[in-house]
Amino acid sequence: MKRTPLWDAHKQLGAKLIDFGGWDMPVSYPAGTIKEHKAVREAVGLFDVSHMGEAYLRGPEAKAIVGKLTTNAVESAPPGKAVYTLLCTPSGGVVDDCIFYKRSDTEFFVIVNASNRAKDLEWFRDHASSGCNVEDVSDQTALIAVQGPKAVAMVDFLSGGTVAGMPSFTFRDAEVAGVPVIAARTGYTGEDGFELACASGDAPKLWAALLQAATPLGGLPIGLGARDSLRLESKLPLYGNDLDDDHTPLEANLGWAVKLDKGDFIGRQAMLAQKASGLPRVLVGFTIDADQRQIARHGYAVIDPAAPGAPVGIVTSGGPGICVGGAIGLAYVPPRLAEPGTKLSIDCRGKPAPATVVAGKFYKRGKA
Amino acid sequence: MSTFPSELRYTHDHEWLRAQGATWRVGITQFAVDQLGDITLVDLPNVGDLITKGQRFGTIESVKSVSDLYAPVSGRVIAVNATLKDGPEQVNTDPYNNGWMIEIEAADKSELAELMAVDAYTKHVAAQ
Numbered sequence: 001m002k003r004t005p006l007w008d009a010h011k012q013l014g015a016k017l018i019d020f021g022g023w024d025m026p027v028s029y030p031a032g033t034i035k036e037h038k039a040v041r042e043a044v045g046l047f048d049v050s051h052m053g054e055a056y057l058r059g060p061e062a063k064a065i066v067g068k069l070t071t072n073a074v075e076s077a078p079p080g081k082a083v084y085t086l087l088c089t090p091s092g093g094v095v096d097d098c099i100f101y102k103r104s105d106t107e108f109f110v111i112v113n114a115s116n117r118a119k120d121l122e123w124f125r126d127h128a129s130s131g132c133n134v135e136d137v138s139d140q141t142a143l144i145a146v147q148g149p150k151a152v153a154m155v156d157f158l159s160g161g162t163v164a165g166m167p168s169f170t171f172r173d174a175e176v177a178g179v180p181v182i183a184a185r186t187g188y189t190g191e192d193g194f195e196l197a198c199a200s201g202d203a204p205k206l207w208a209a210l211l212q213a214a215t216p217l218g219g220l221p222i223g224l225g226a227r228d229s230l231r232l233e234s235k236l237p238l239y240g241n242d243l244d245d246d247h248t249p250l251e252a253n254l255g256w257a258v259k260l261d262k263g264d265f266i267g268r269q270a271m272l273a274q275k276a277s278g279l280p281r282v283l284v285g286f287t288i289d290a291d292q293r294q295i296a297r298h299g300y301a302v303i304d305p306a307a308p309g310a311p312v313g314i315v316t317s318g319g320p321g322i323c324v325g326g327a328i329g330l331a332y333v334p335p336r337l338a339e340p341g342t343k344l345s346i347d348c349r350g351k352p353a354p355a356t357v358v359a360g361k362f363y364k365r366g367k368a
Numbered sequence: 369m370s371t372f373p374s375e376l377r378y379t380h381d382h383e384w385l386r387a388q389g390a391t392w393r394v395g396i397t398q399f400a401v402d403q404l405g406d407i408t409l410v411d412l413p414n415v416g417d418l419i420t421k422g423q424r425f426g427t428i429e430s431v432k433s434v435s436d437l438y439a440p441v442s443g444r445v446i447a448v449n450a451t452l453k454d455g456p457e458q459v460n461t462d463p464y465n466n467g468w469m470i471e472i473e474a475a476d477k478s479e480l481a482e483l484m485a486v487d488a489y490t491k492h493v494a495a496q
Contacts, residue, residue, distance in 0.1 A: 016402070027405070032460070033431040034406040225405060225432050293411055293453075295429045320408040338374060349427075349434070 004050035007143050007205040009083030013221055021115045021235070023051040026223040033225035037322040040189055041231055041363075043218035043357050044148035046210050047227055053138040054197060055110050057124060061131030063105040068265050069072045069127055071249055071258040074100040083167045084251045084368075085255055088267025093245030094252070096120050097237065099186060109182065111143065111197070113239050127266070135234060142203035146210060147230075147363075150217045151193035158213055159183070161352050163194065177209030188227065190234025190363055219335065229322050233363040235285055235330070241298055242283060242316040250274055250285045277347050280334045281313065284354040285362060287345055288327035294348040295327040296355065297322060302331050303345040303352065312337065315346060324362045331340060333357075371490075372397060373464055377480070378489035384455045384464065385483060391446055395468040396428070396437075396459065399493050404430040407459045410452040412437075412469055412475070414482060417445045419472065421479055426469065428459070439471070441479040447471035 001024040010017065015026035018154045026048065029162050045341050067075035072085035081102055087095040096116040101109040112120040117138055124134045131136040146155050146357030156164035163183050166172060171184035182187045198206055211221065222230075237243050237252055248251060250271055262274060268269070286349055287293060295318060302313030329346075337344060340359040376384040381425065382400035385392045402406070409429040419425040419439040426437040449468050452458060459467035468487060 016405075027432070032406045032407075037431075192481075229431055293409060295409065295434065297434060320429070322431070 001266075003130045004048055005200040006048045006144075006207050008049060009204060009207055010048065010221075013225060015221070018224070020051065020224060025051060025116060025327060026221070026222035028225045029221050031220050033229060033252065034322055036220050036222045036226035036230050036280040038200055039218060039220040040148045040191055040325050042149065044146060044150040044154055044193075045189075045215055045220055045222035046207065047145040047222050047225070048143075048207070049195070049227075050142040050200070050203065052143050053112040053114060053120065053136070054141040054143070055112070055124065055137060056135045057110065057123060057128070057132055058106060058135070059132040060106060061129050062108055064130040065128055066100065066108050069124065070100060070266060073262050074102065075105075076262070076268070077102045079336075080170050080172060081172050083300065084169075084185050084255060087120065088249065088265075088271075089245055090247035090266055090270065092250075092267040092270035094239070094243045094247065094249060095113050095123055095245065096252075097239055097243055098273075099184070101174070101184065101209060111195075115240060128355045133269050133348060135187045140200050142198050142200045142206075144198070144203065144210065145187055145189075145193065146196065146209060146214075147187045147189040147191045147193035147222075148219070149191065149250070150214075150219065151191065154197070154210075154217060155212050155220075156185070158209060168355065169312065170193075170368055177206055178180050179206040179209075183205070187234055187322075189230040190236070190308040190361065190365055192365070229319055231320055232317050232330070233321055233324055233361070234327060237283070237330070237360040238317060247281075247332065251281055279335055282338045283316065283330055284333055284338050284357045285330055285360075286329055286331055286346075286357050287321070288329075288346065289354040289356060290326055292327070292353050294346075294351060294353040296329045296331075296348055296353060300335075300349075301347040302333055303347060304337060305343050305345040305354070308345070311347070313344075321362055328362045329355075372399075372493075372496045373484050374486045376464070377483035377485065378492075380492060381438050381440075382493075383437070383440050385440055386464075386478075390474050391471045392441065392443075392454075393468050394440060396465055397489075397493075398463055399496075401460055401463050402443075404428060405436060406434070406436075407456045410456050410459060410469065412448050412452070413445050415445055415448055419445060421441065431472050440483065441472060441474045442476055443472040443474040445470050446473050470472060
């Protein structure tokens with residue numbers, strides 16, 4: 001199994017390691033998923049996400065190539081901007097969701113999902129040209145996310161006061177605890193914070209410094225279990241659960257990241273057609289009704305309680321709402337069942353669980 | 369590696385049983401708890417329900433997954449730990465005492481002979 005440069009540190013911390021797409025990754029540390037989740041909501045959490053893939057697209061045609069590959073306005077963003085985008089197939093299905101970091105019209109950095117690294121790199125190379133070189137730097141790059149209400153001040157202190165002023169979804173080269181990093185004001189938890197990319201060899205030093213600073217603040221190292229529960233509470237989609245090549249970004253409620261008027265890109269025609277004809281299904285958030293004792297999980301069937309019978313949809317993610325309470329989830333349903341307040345029934349292993357469609361994120365962070 | 373209480377009996381599904389007079393109290397072992405992670409919900413049968421050895425009698429939801437509880441022996445449920453409804457985390461913090469789940473009056477005493485003693489269970493866990 002593959003190991004990140006922080007594998008020894010996880011072992012020393014007593015992490016429970018699991019096989020995550022071929023990587024030996026911490027699913028939780030001794031504190032456990034619930035305490036880890038709450039530490040991120042209340043203080044600060046450190047995530048080793050070095051299994052994710054990183055690449056550069058460079059060259060005189062980089063801007064044009066990136067423009068074709070992405071659904072969002074990545075190519076026209078100002079230098080220093082980080083942009084969430086989808087990569088789509090010609091039929092509009094999602095190849096991956098990722099963040100592009102624009103350095104200039106001739107240089108883009110991108111971070112992709114670990115499980116899609118090989119597929120994405122092949123996708124980039126298939127669509128690149130002699131004027132756009134694709135360089136996979138995943139093996140020499142580590143990635144540490146620092147998330148939570150105390151994350152920004154903490155990283156700012158360790159960087160000599162150089163990063164706190166960065167707006168959301170921007171990045172810059174910085175030094176944190178003496179380690180050169182690309183610091184991005186991004187994350188996957190619904191909290192403020194940074195994702196720090198550094199050279200693999202520097203990762204243990206950076207991790208140790210961050211952990212030493214976080215511990216007196218009530219911070220914890222965070223495993224993949226809480227990473228998943230945090231992103232679900234913030235209604236952030238997970239590729240392979242909520243996103244795949246069978247659903248378009250419009251169906252996944254990610255229309256805000258699809259700029260149909262930006263010029264041609266792969267999947268645009270299919271999404272224009274879908275917009276004209278209407279969406280066949282749409283991703284919604286739901287809560288299991290409060291008096292119920294069930295949790296809906298990935299793959300459970302959704303039934304229309306007004307017309308019981310064959311399933312009309314499918315749960316893509318689900319679990320306990322650790323900070324919001326109850327059981328929460330995401331499901332694809334027909335548009336007629338997508339309005340907030342609509343009653344659904346989820347088949348929880350043979351037991352029907354009444355559920356209600358809810359608007360927006362399950363968890364919203366307070367203004368600092 | 370955890371050590372397991374010597375006075376208990378065990379199943380291959382990582383449940384423990386403790387003799388309470390003529391009845392048997394049932395819970396899950398530290399090994400099972402470590403595998404599950406943080407437990408958020410325990411769904412148990414009602415007092416008086418009849419359960420059948422090897423059949424599902426309840427479910428445990430952890431943050432990450434749902435697991436079935438299988439009846440270690442056949443019999444009647446004579447008590448249920450109602451405190452788990454609002455305090456499922458007791459299974460994590462104290463699996464052998466406050467985290468107990470049900471008490472069974474065994475229908476067929478010969479089934480109890482098939483349960484493992486601590487040495488056999490420790491070997492079973494080591495082989496996982």
